[in-house]
Amino acid sequence: xxxxxxxxxxxxxxxxxxxxxxxxxxxxxxxxRLAAAMRHAALGGGKRLRPFLVREAxxxxxxxxxxxxxxxxxxxxxxxxxxxxxxxxxxxxxxLRRGRPTVHRAFDEATAILAGDALQTMAxxxxxxxxxxxxxxxxxxxxxxxxxxxxxxGMVGGQxxxxxxxxxxxxxxxxVVTIQRLKTGALFRFAMRAGALLGRAGAEDxxxxxxxxxxxxxxxxxxxxxLDVEATAEELGxxxxxxxxAGKATFVDLLGLEGARRRARELLEEALAxxxxxxxxxxxxxxxxxxxxxxxx
Amino acid sequence: xxxxxxxxxxxxxxxxxxxxxxxxxxxxxxxxRLAAAMRHAALGGGKRLRPFLVREAxxxxxxxxxxxxxxxxxxxxxxxxxxxxxxxxxxxxxxLRRGRPTVHRAFDEATAILAGDALQTMAxxxxxxxxxxxxxxxxxxxxxxxxxxxxxxGMVGGQxxxxxxxxxxxxxxxxVVTIQRLKTGALFRFAMRAGALLGRAGAEDxxxxxxxxxxxxxxxxxxxxxLDVEATAEELGxxxxxxxxAGKATFVDLLGLEGARRRARELLEEALAxxxxxxxxxxxxxxxxxxxxxxxx
Numbered sequence: 170x171x172x173x174x175x176x177x178x179x180x181x182x183x184x185x186x187x188x189x190x191x192x193x194x195x196x197x198x199x200x201x202r203l204a205a206a207m208r209h210a211a212l213g214g215g216k217r218l219r220p221f222l223v224r225e226a227x228x229x230x231x232x233x234x235x236x237x238x239x240x241x242x243x244x245x246x247x248x249x250x251x252x253x254x255x256x257x258x259x260x261x262x263x264x265l266r267r268g269r270p271t272v273h274r275a276f277d278e279a280t281a282i283l284a285g286d287a288l289q290t291m292a293x294x295x296x297x298x299x300x301x302x303x304x305x306x307x308x309x310x311x312x313x314x315x316x317x318x319x320x321x322x323g324m325v326g327g328q329x330x331x332x333x334x335x336x337x338x339x340x341x342x343x344x345v346v347t348i349q350r351l352k353t354g355a356l357f358r359f360a361m362r363a364g365a366l367l368g369r370a371g372a373e374d375x376x377x378x379x380x381x382x383x384x385x386x387x388x389x390x391x392x393x394x395x396l397d398v399e400a401t402a403e404e405l406g407x408x409x410x411x412x413x414x415a416g417k418a419t420f421v422d423l424l425g426l427e428g429a430r431r432r433a434r435e436l437l438e439e440a441l442a443x444x445x446x447x448x449x450x451x452x453x454x455x456x457x458x459x460x461x462x463x464x465x466x
Numbered sequence: 467x468x469x470x471x472x473x474x475x476x477x478x479x480x481x482x483x484x485x486x487x488x489x490x491x492x493x494x495x496x497x498x499r500l501a502a503a504m505r506h507a508a509l510g511g512g513k514r515l516r517p518f519l520v521r522e523a524x525x526x527x528x529x530x531x532x533x534x535x536x537x538x539x540x541x542x543x544x545x546x547x548x549x550x551x552x553x554x555x556x557x558x559x560x561x562l563r564r565g566r567p568t569v570h571r572a573f574d575e576a577t578a579i580l581a582g583d584a585l586q587t588m589a590x591x592x593x594x595x596x597x598x599x600x601x602x603x604x605x606x607x608x609x610x611x612x613x614x615x616x617x618x619x620g621m622v623g624g625q626x627x628x629x630x631x632x633x634x635x636x637x638x639x640x641x642v643v644t645i646q647r648l649k650t651g652a653l654f655r656f657a658m659r660a661g662a663l664l665g666r667a668g669a670e671d672x673x674x675x676x677x678x679x680x681x682x683x684x685x686x687x688x689x690x691x692x693l694d695v696e697a698t699a700e701e702l703g704x705x706x707x708x709x710x711x712a713g714k715a716t717f718v719d720l721l722g723l724e725g726a727r728r729r730a731r732e733l734l735e736e737a738l739a740x741x742x743x744x745x746x747x748x749x750x751x752x753x754x755x756x757x758x759x760x761x762x763x
Binding site for chain 1: 490495496497499500501504547551554556557574575576577579580582583584586587588590591593594595596602603605606607609610612613614616617618619620622623624625626627629630644648
């Protein structure tokens with residue numbers, strides 16, 4: 170197993186354990202059904218790619234690994250809330266997520282809305298846990314950064330534009346860039362910035378982390394769009410061509426298949442250049458970027 | 467106009483202006499439709515009772531008034547998000563709010579879910595605005611307190627229990643106490659605690675503010691339940707008996723009409739006792755408590 174897969178798996182196990190301890194338990198919770206729905210949404214699956222990025226960004230700047238995992242768990246709560254709400258009938262109307270029924274299918278719609286709401290709240294609660302993050306200024310900074318990344322000018326704004334694009338009569342292919350930057354890019358940026366902040370990175374390093382996060386997030390989306398066109402359903406584990414069928418513009422529409430492949434390779438080079446000052450500490454991130462650009466699923 | 471109504475009106479105007487400046491504008495927002503829905507939800511109405519409580523609690527301890535208004539605006543974003551989600555078809559399915567169409571009626575369901583999500587995020591973003599609240603430890607503390615008050619063990623948990631109570635076959639009248647404490651009580655508590663924190667209140671004062679918030683919140687709910695039984699629709703501006711018809715247990719069920727009236731008067735006495743150390747600074751809160759217990763709408 171290469172260093173990327175090994176670290177990703179280690180991180181996933183650590184995040185699962187952290188979330189299991191942090192999430193309310195149905196037998197002691199104020200609202201047992203809500204607690205059960207939150208656990209259904211946040212436990213038992215997920216690549217935990219965002220916590221991996223927080224942790225590896227912290228490693229670049231010798232940030233505290235336990236703190237990085239804690240921030241990663243908060244970020245994962247935020248990400249899981251967004252999945253619960255995106256899956257709702259009024260949004261993408263999905264029945265399955267990670268091979269299990271979505272929260273509104275396993276419970277009901279009202280419970281899913283509230284479980285998503287409470288998972289968002291929990292992300293901010295975890296970021297202000299003073300035992301896990303003793304520096305108050307850092308706690309406040311992380312909350313501010315996560316709020317900016319996930320609100321109207323970030324993730325939620327991107328989801329709104331994505332929904333509007335589905336029903337639009339005409340397509341602006343450039344819009345796919347804006348949607349990716351907001352809907353998925355903003356949290357990737359938060360992940361890299363948060364890790365760097367834990368290592369007290371300076372302004373120049375923070376700018377480099379932004380660029381690196383953008384390269385990673387964009388490469389991820391571009392290869393997703395390429396796979397959506399060319400992979401078989403068996404390789405992908407889902408129906409290929411689904412995004413195109415839903416009327417969503419993709420990076421393949423914007424750049425063509427060859428152009429998209431070329432852009433992904435350029436982003437790999439950009440990411441490797443951004444990581445060059447960090448020597449061995451960046452090995453897992455380099456391996457992650459190679460994986461993202463060459464993956465078949 | 468008495469001191470309560472005057473201060474409430476002043477606060478409402480100040481909060482409206484603050485939110486108008488803080489909320490994204492459709493002409494410059496990343497997601498214009500989302501920004502419009504957020505403004506529909508948060509502007510143009512509401513008593514702004516929670517910001518009034520933050521401000522008056524800060525006054526008791528000579529806390530900064532501008533900071534209290536800022537925290538009040540954040541709390542109002544949180545409150546408005548909860549109203550948007552509570553009104554959704556999967557929840558209370560309401561068409562009107564403050565005499566205007568609810569967000570999912572004026573826009574659509576997906577937009578309402580996202581506008582609620584983004585308003586929650588904005589509450590935490592406002593609490594970490596370092597220009598408005600220069601003390602980082604205070605910012606982190608306020609986020610932590612608001613998250614606890616509004617998550618699974620607070621407001622959202624209370625809404626879950628409230629929904630479950632509607633469909634339950636049997637009623638536990640004691641449950642009405644738990645639901646009130648979580649669904650509305652937790653944010654009243656946050657309001658009083660936040661104001662006191664701005665004035666650097668000590669542990670003993672904080673405990674007194676908790677008791678005061680509980681008296682205010684409980685008196686508010688009890689008189690609501692009394693009015694639901696005895697007021698006419700004309701006085702109330704809504705259909706009386708609606709909660710009983712929805713199968714919800716009320717404090718009148720639990721205590722009887724006379725018992726409920728007696729409990730409200732006791733709570734008034736408790737609140738006045740908790741305010742006694744504060745002399746004139748507490749005049750608006752005393753007037754508020756008298757209003758809550760004697761109101762006819």
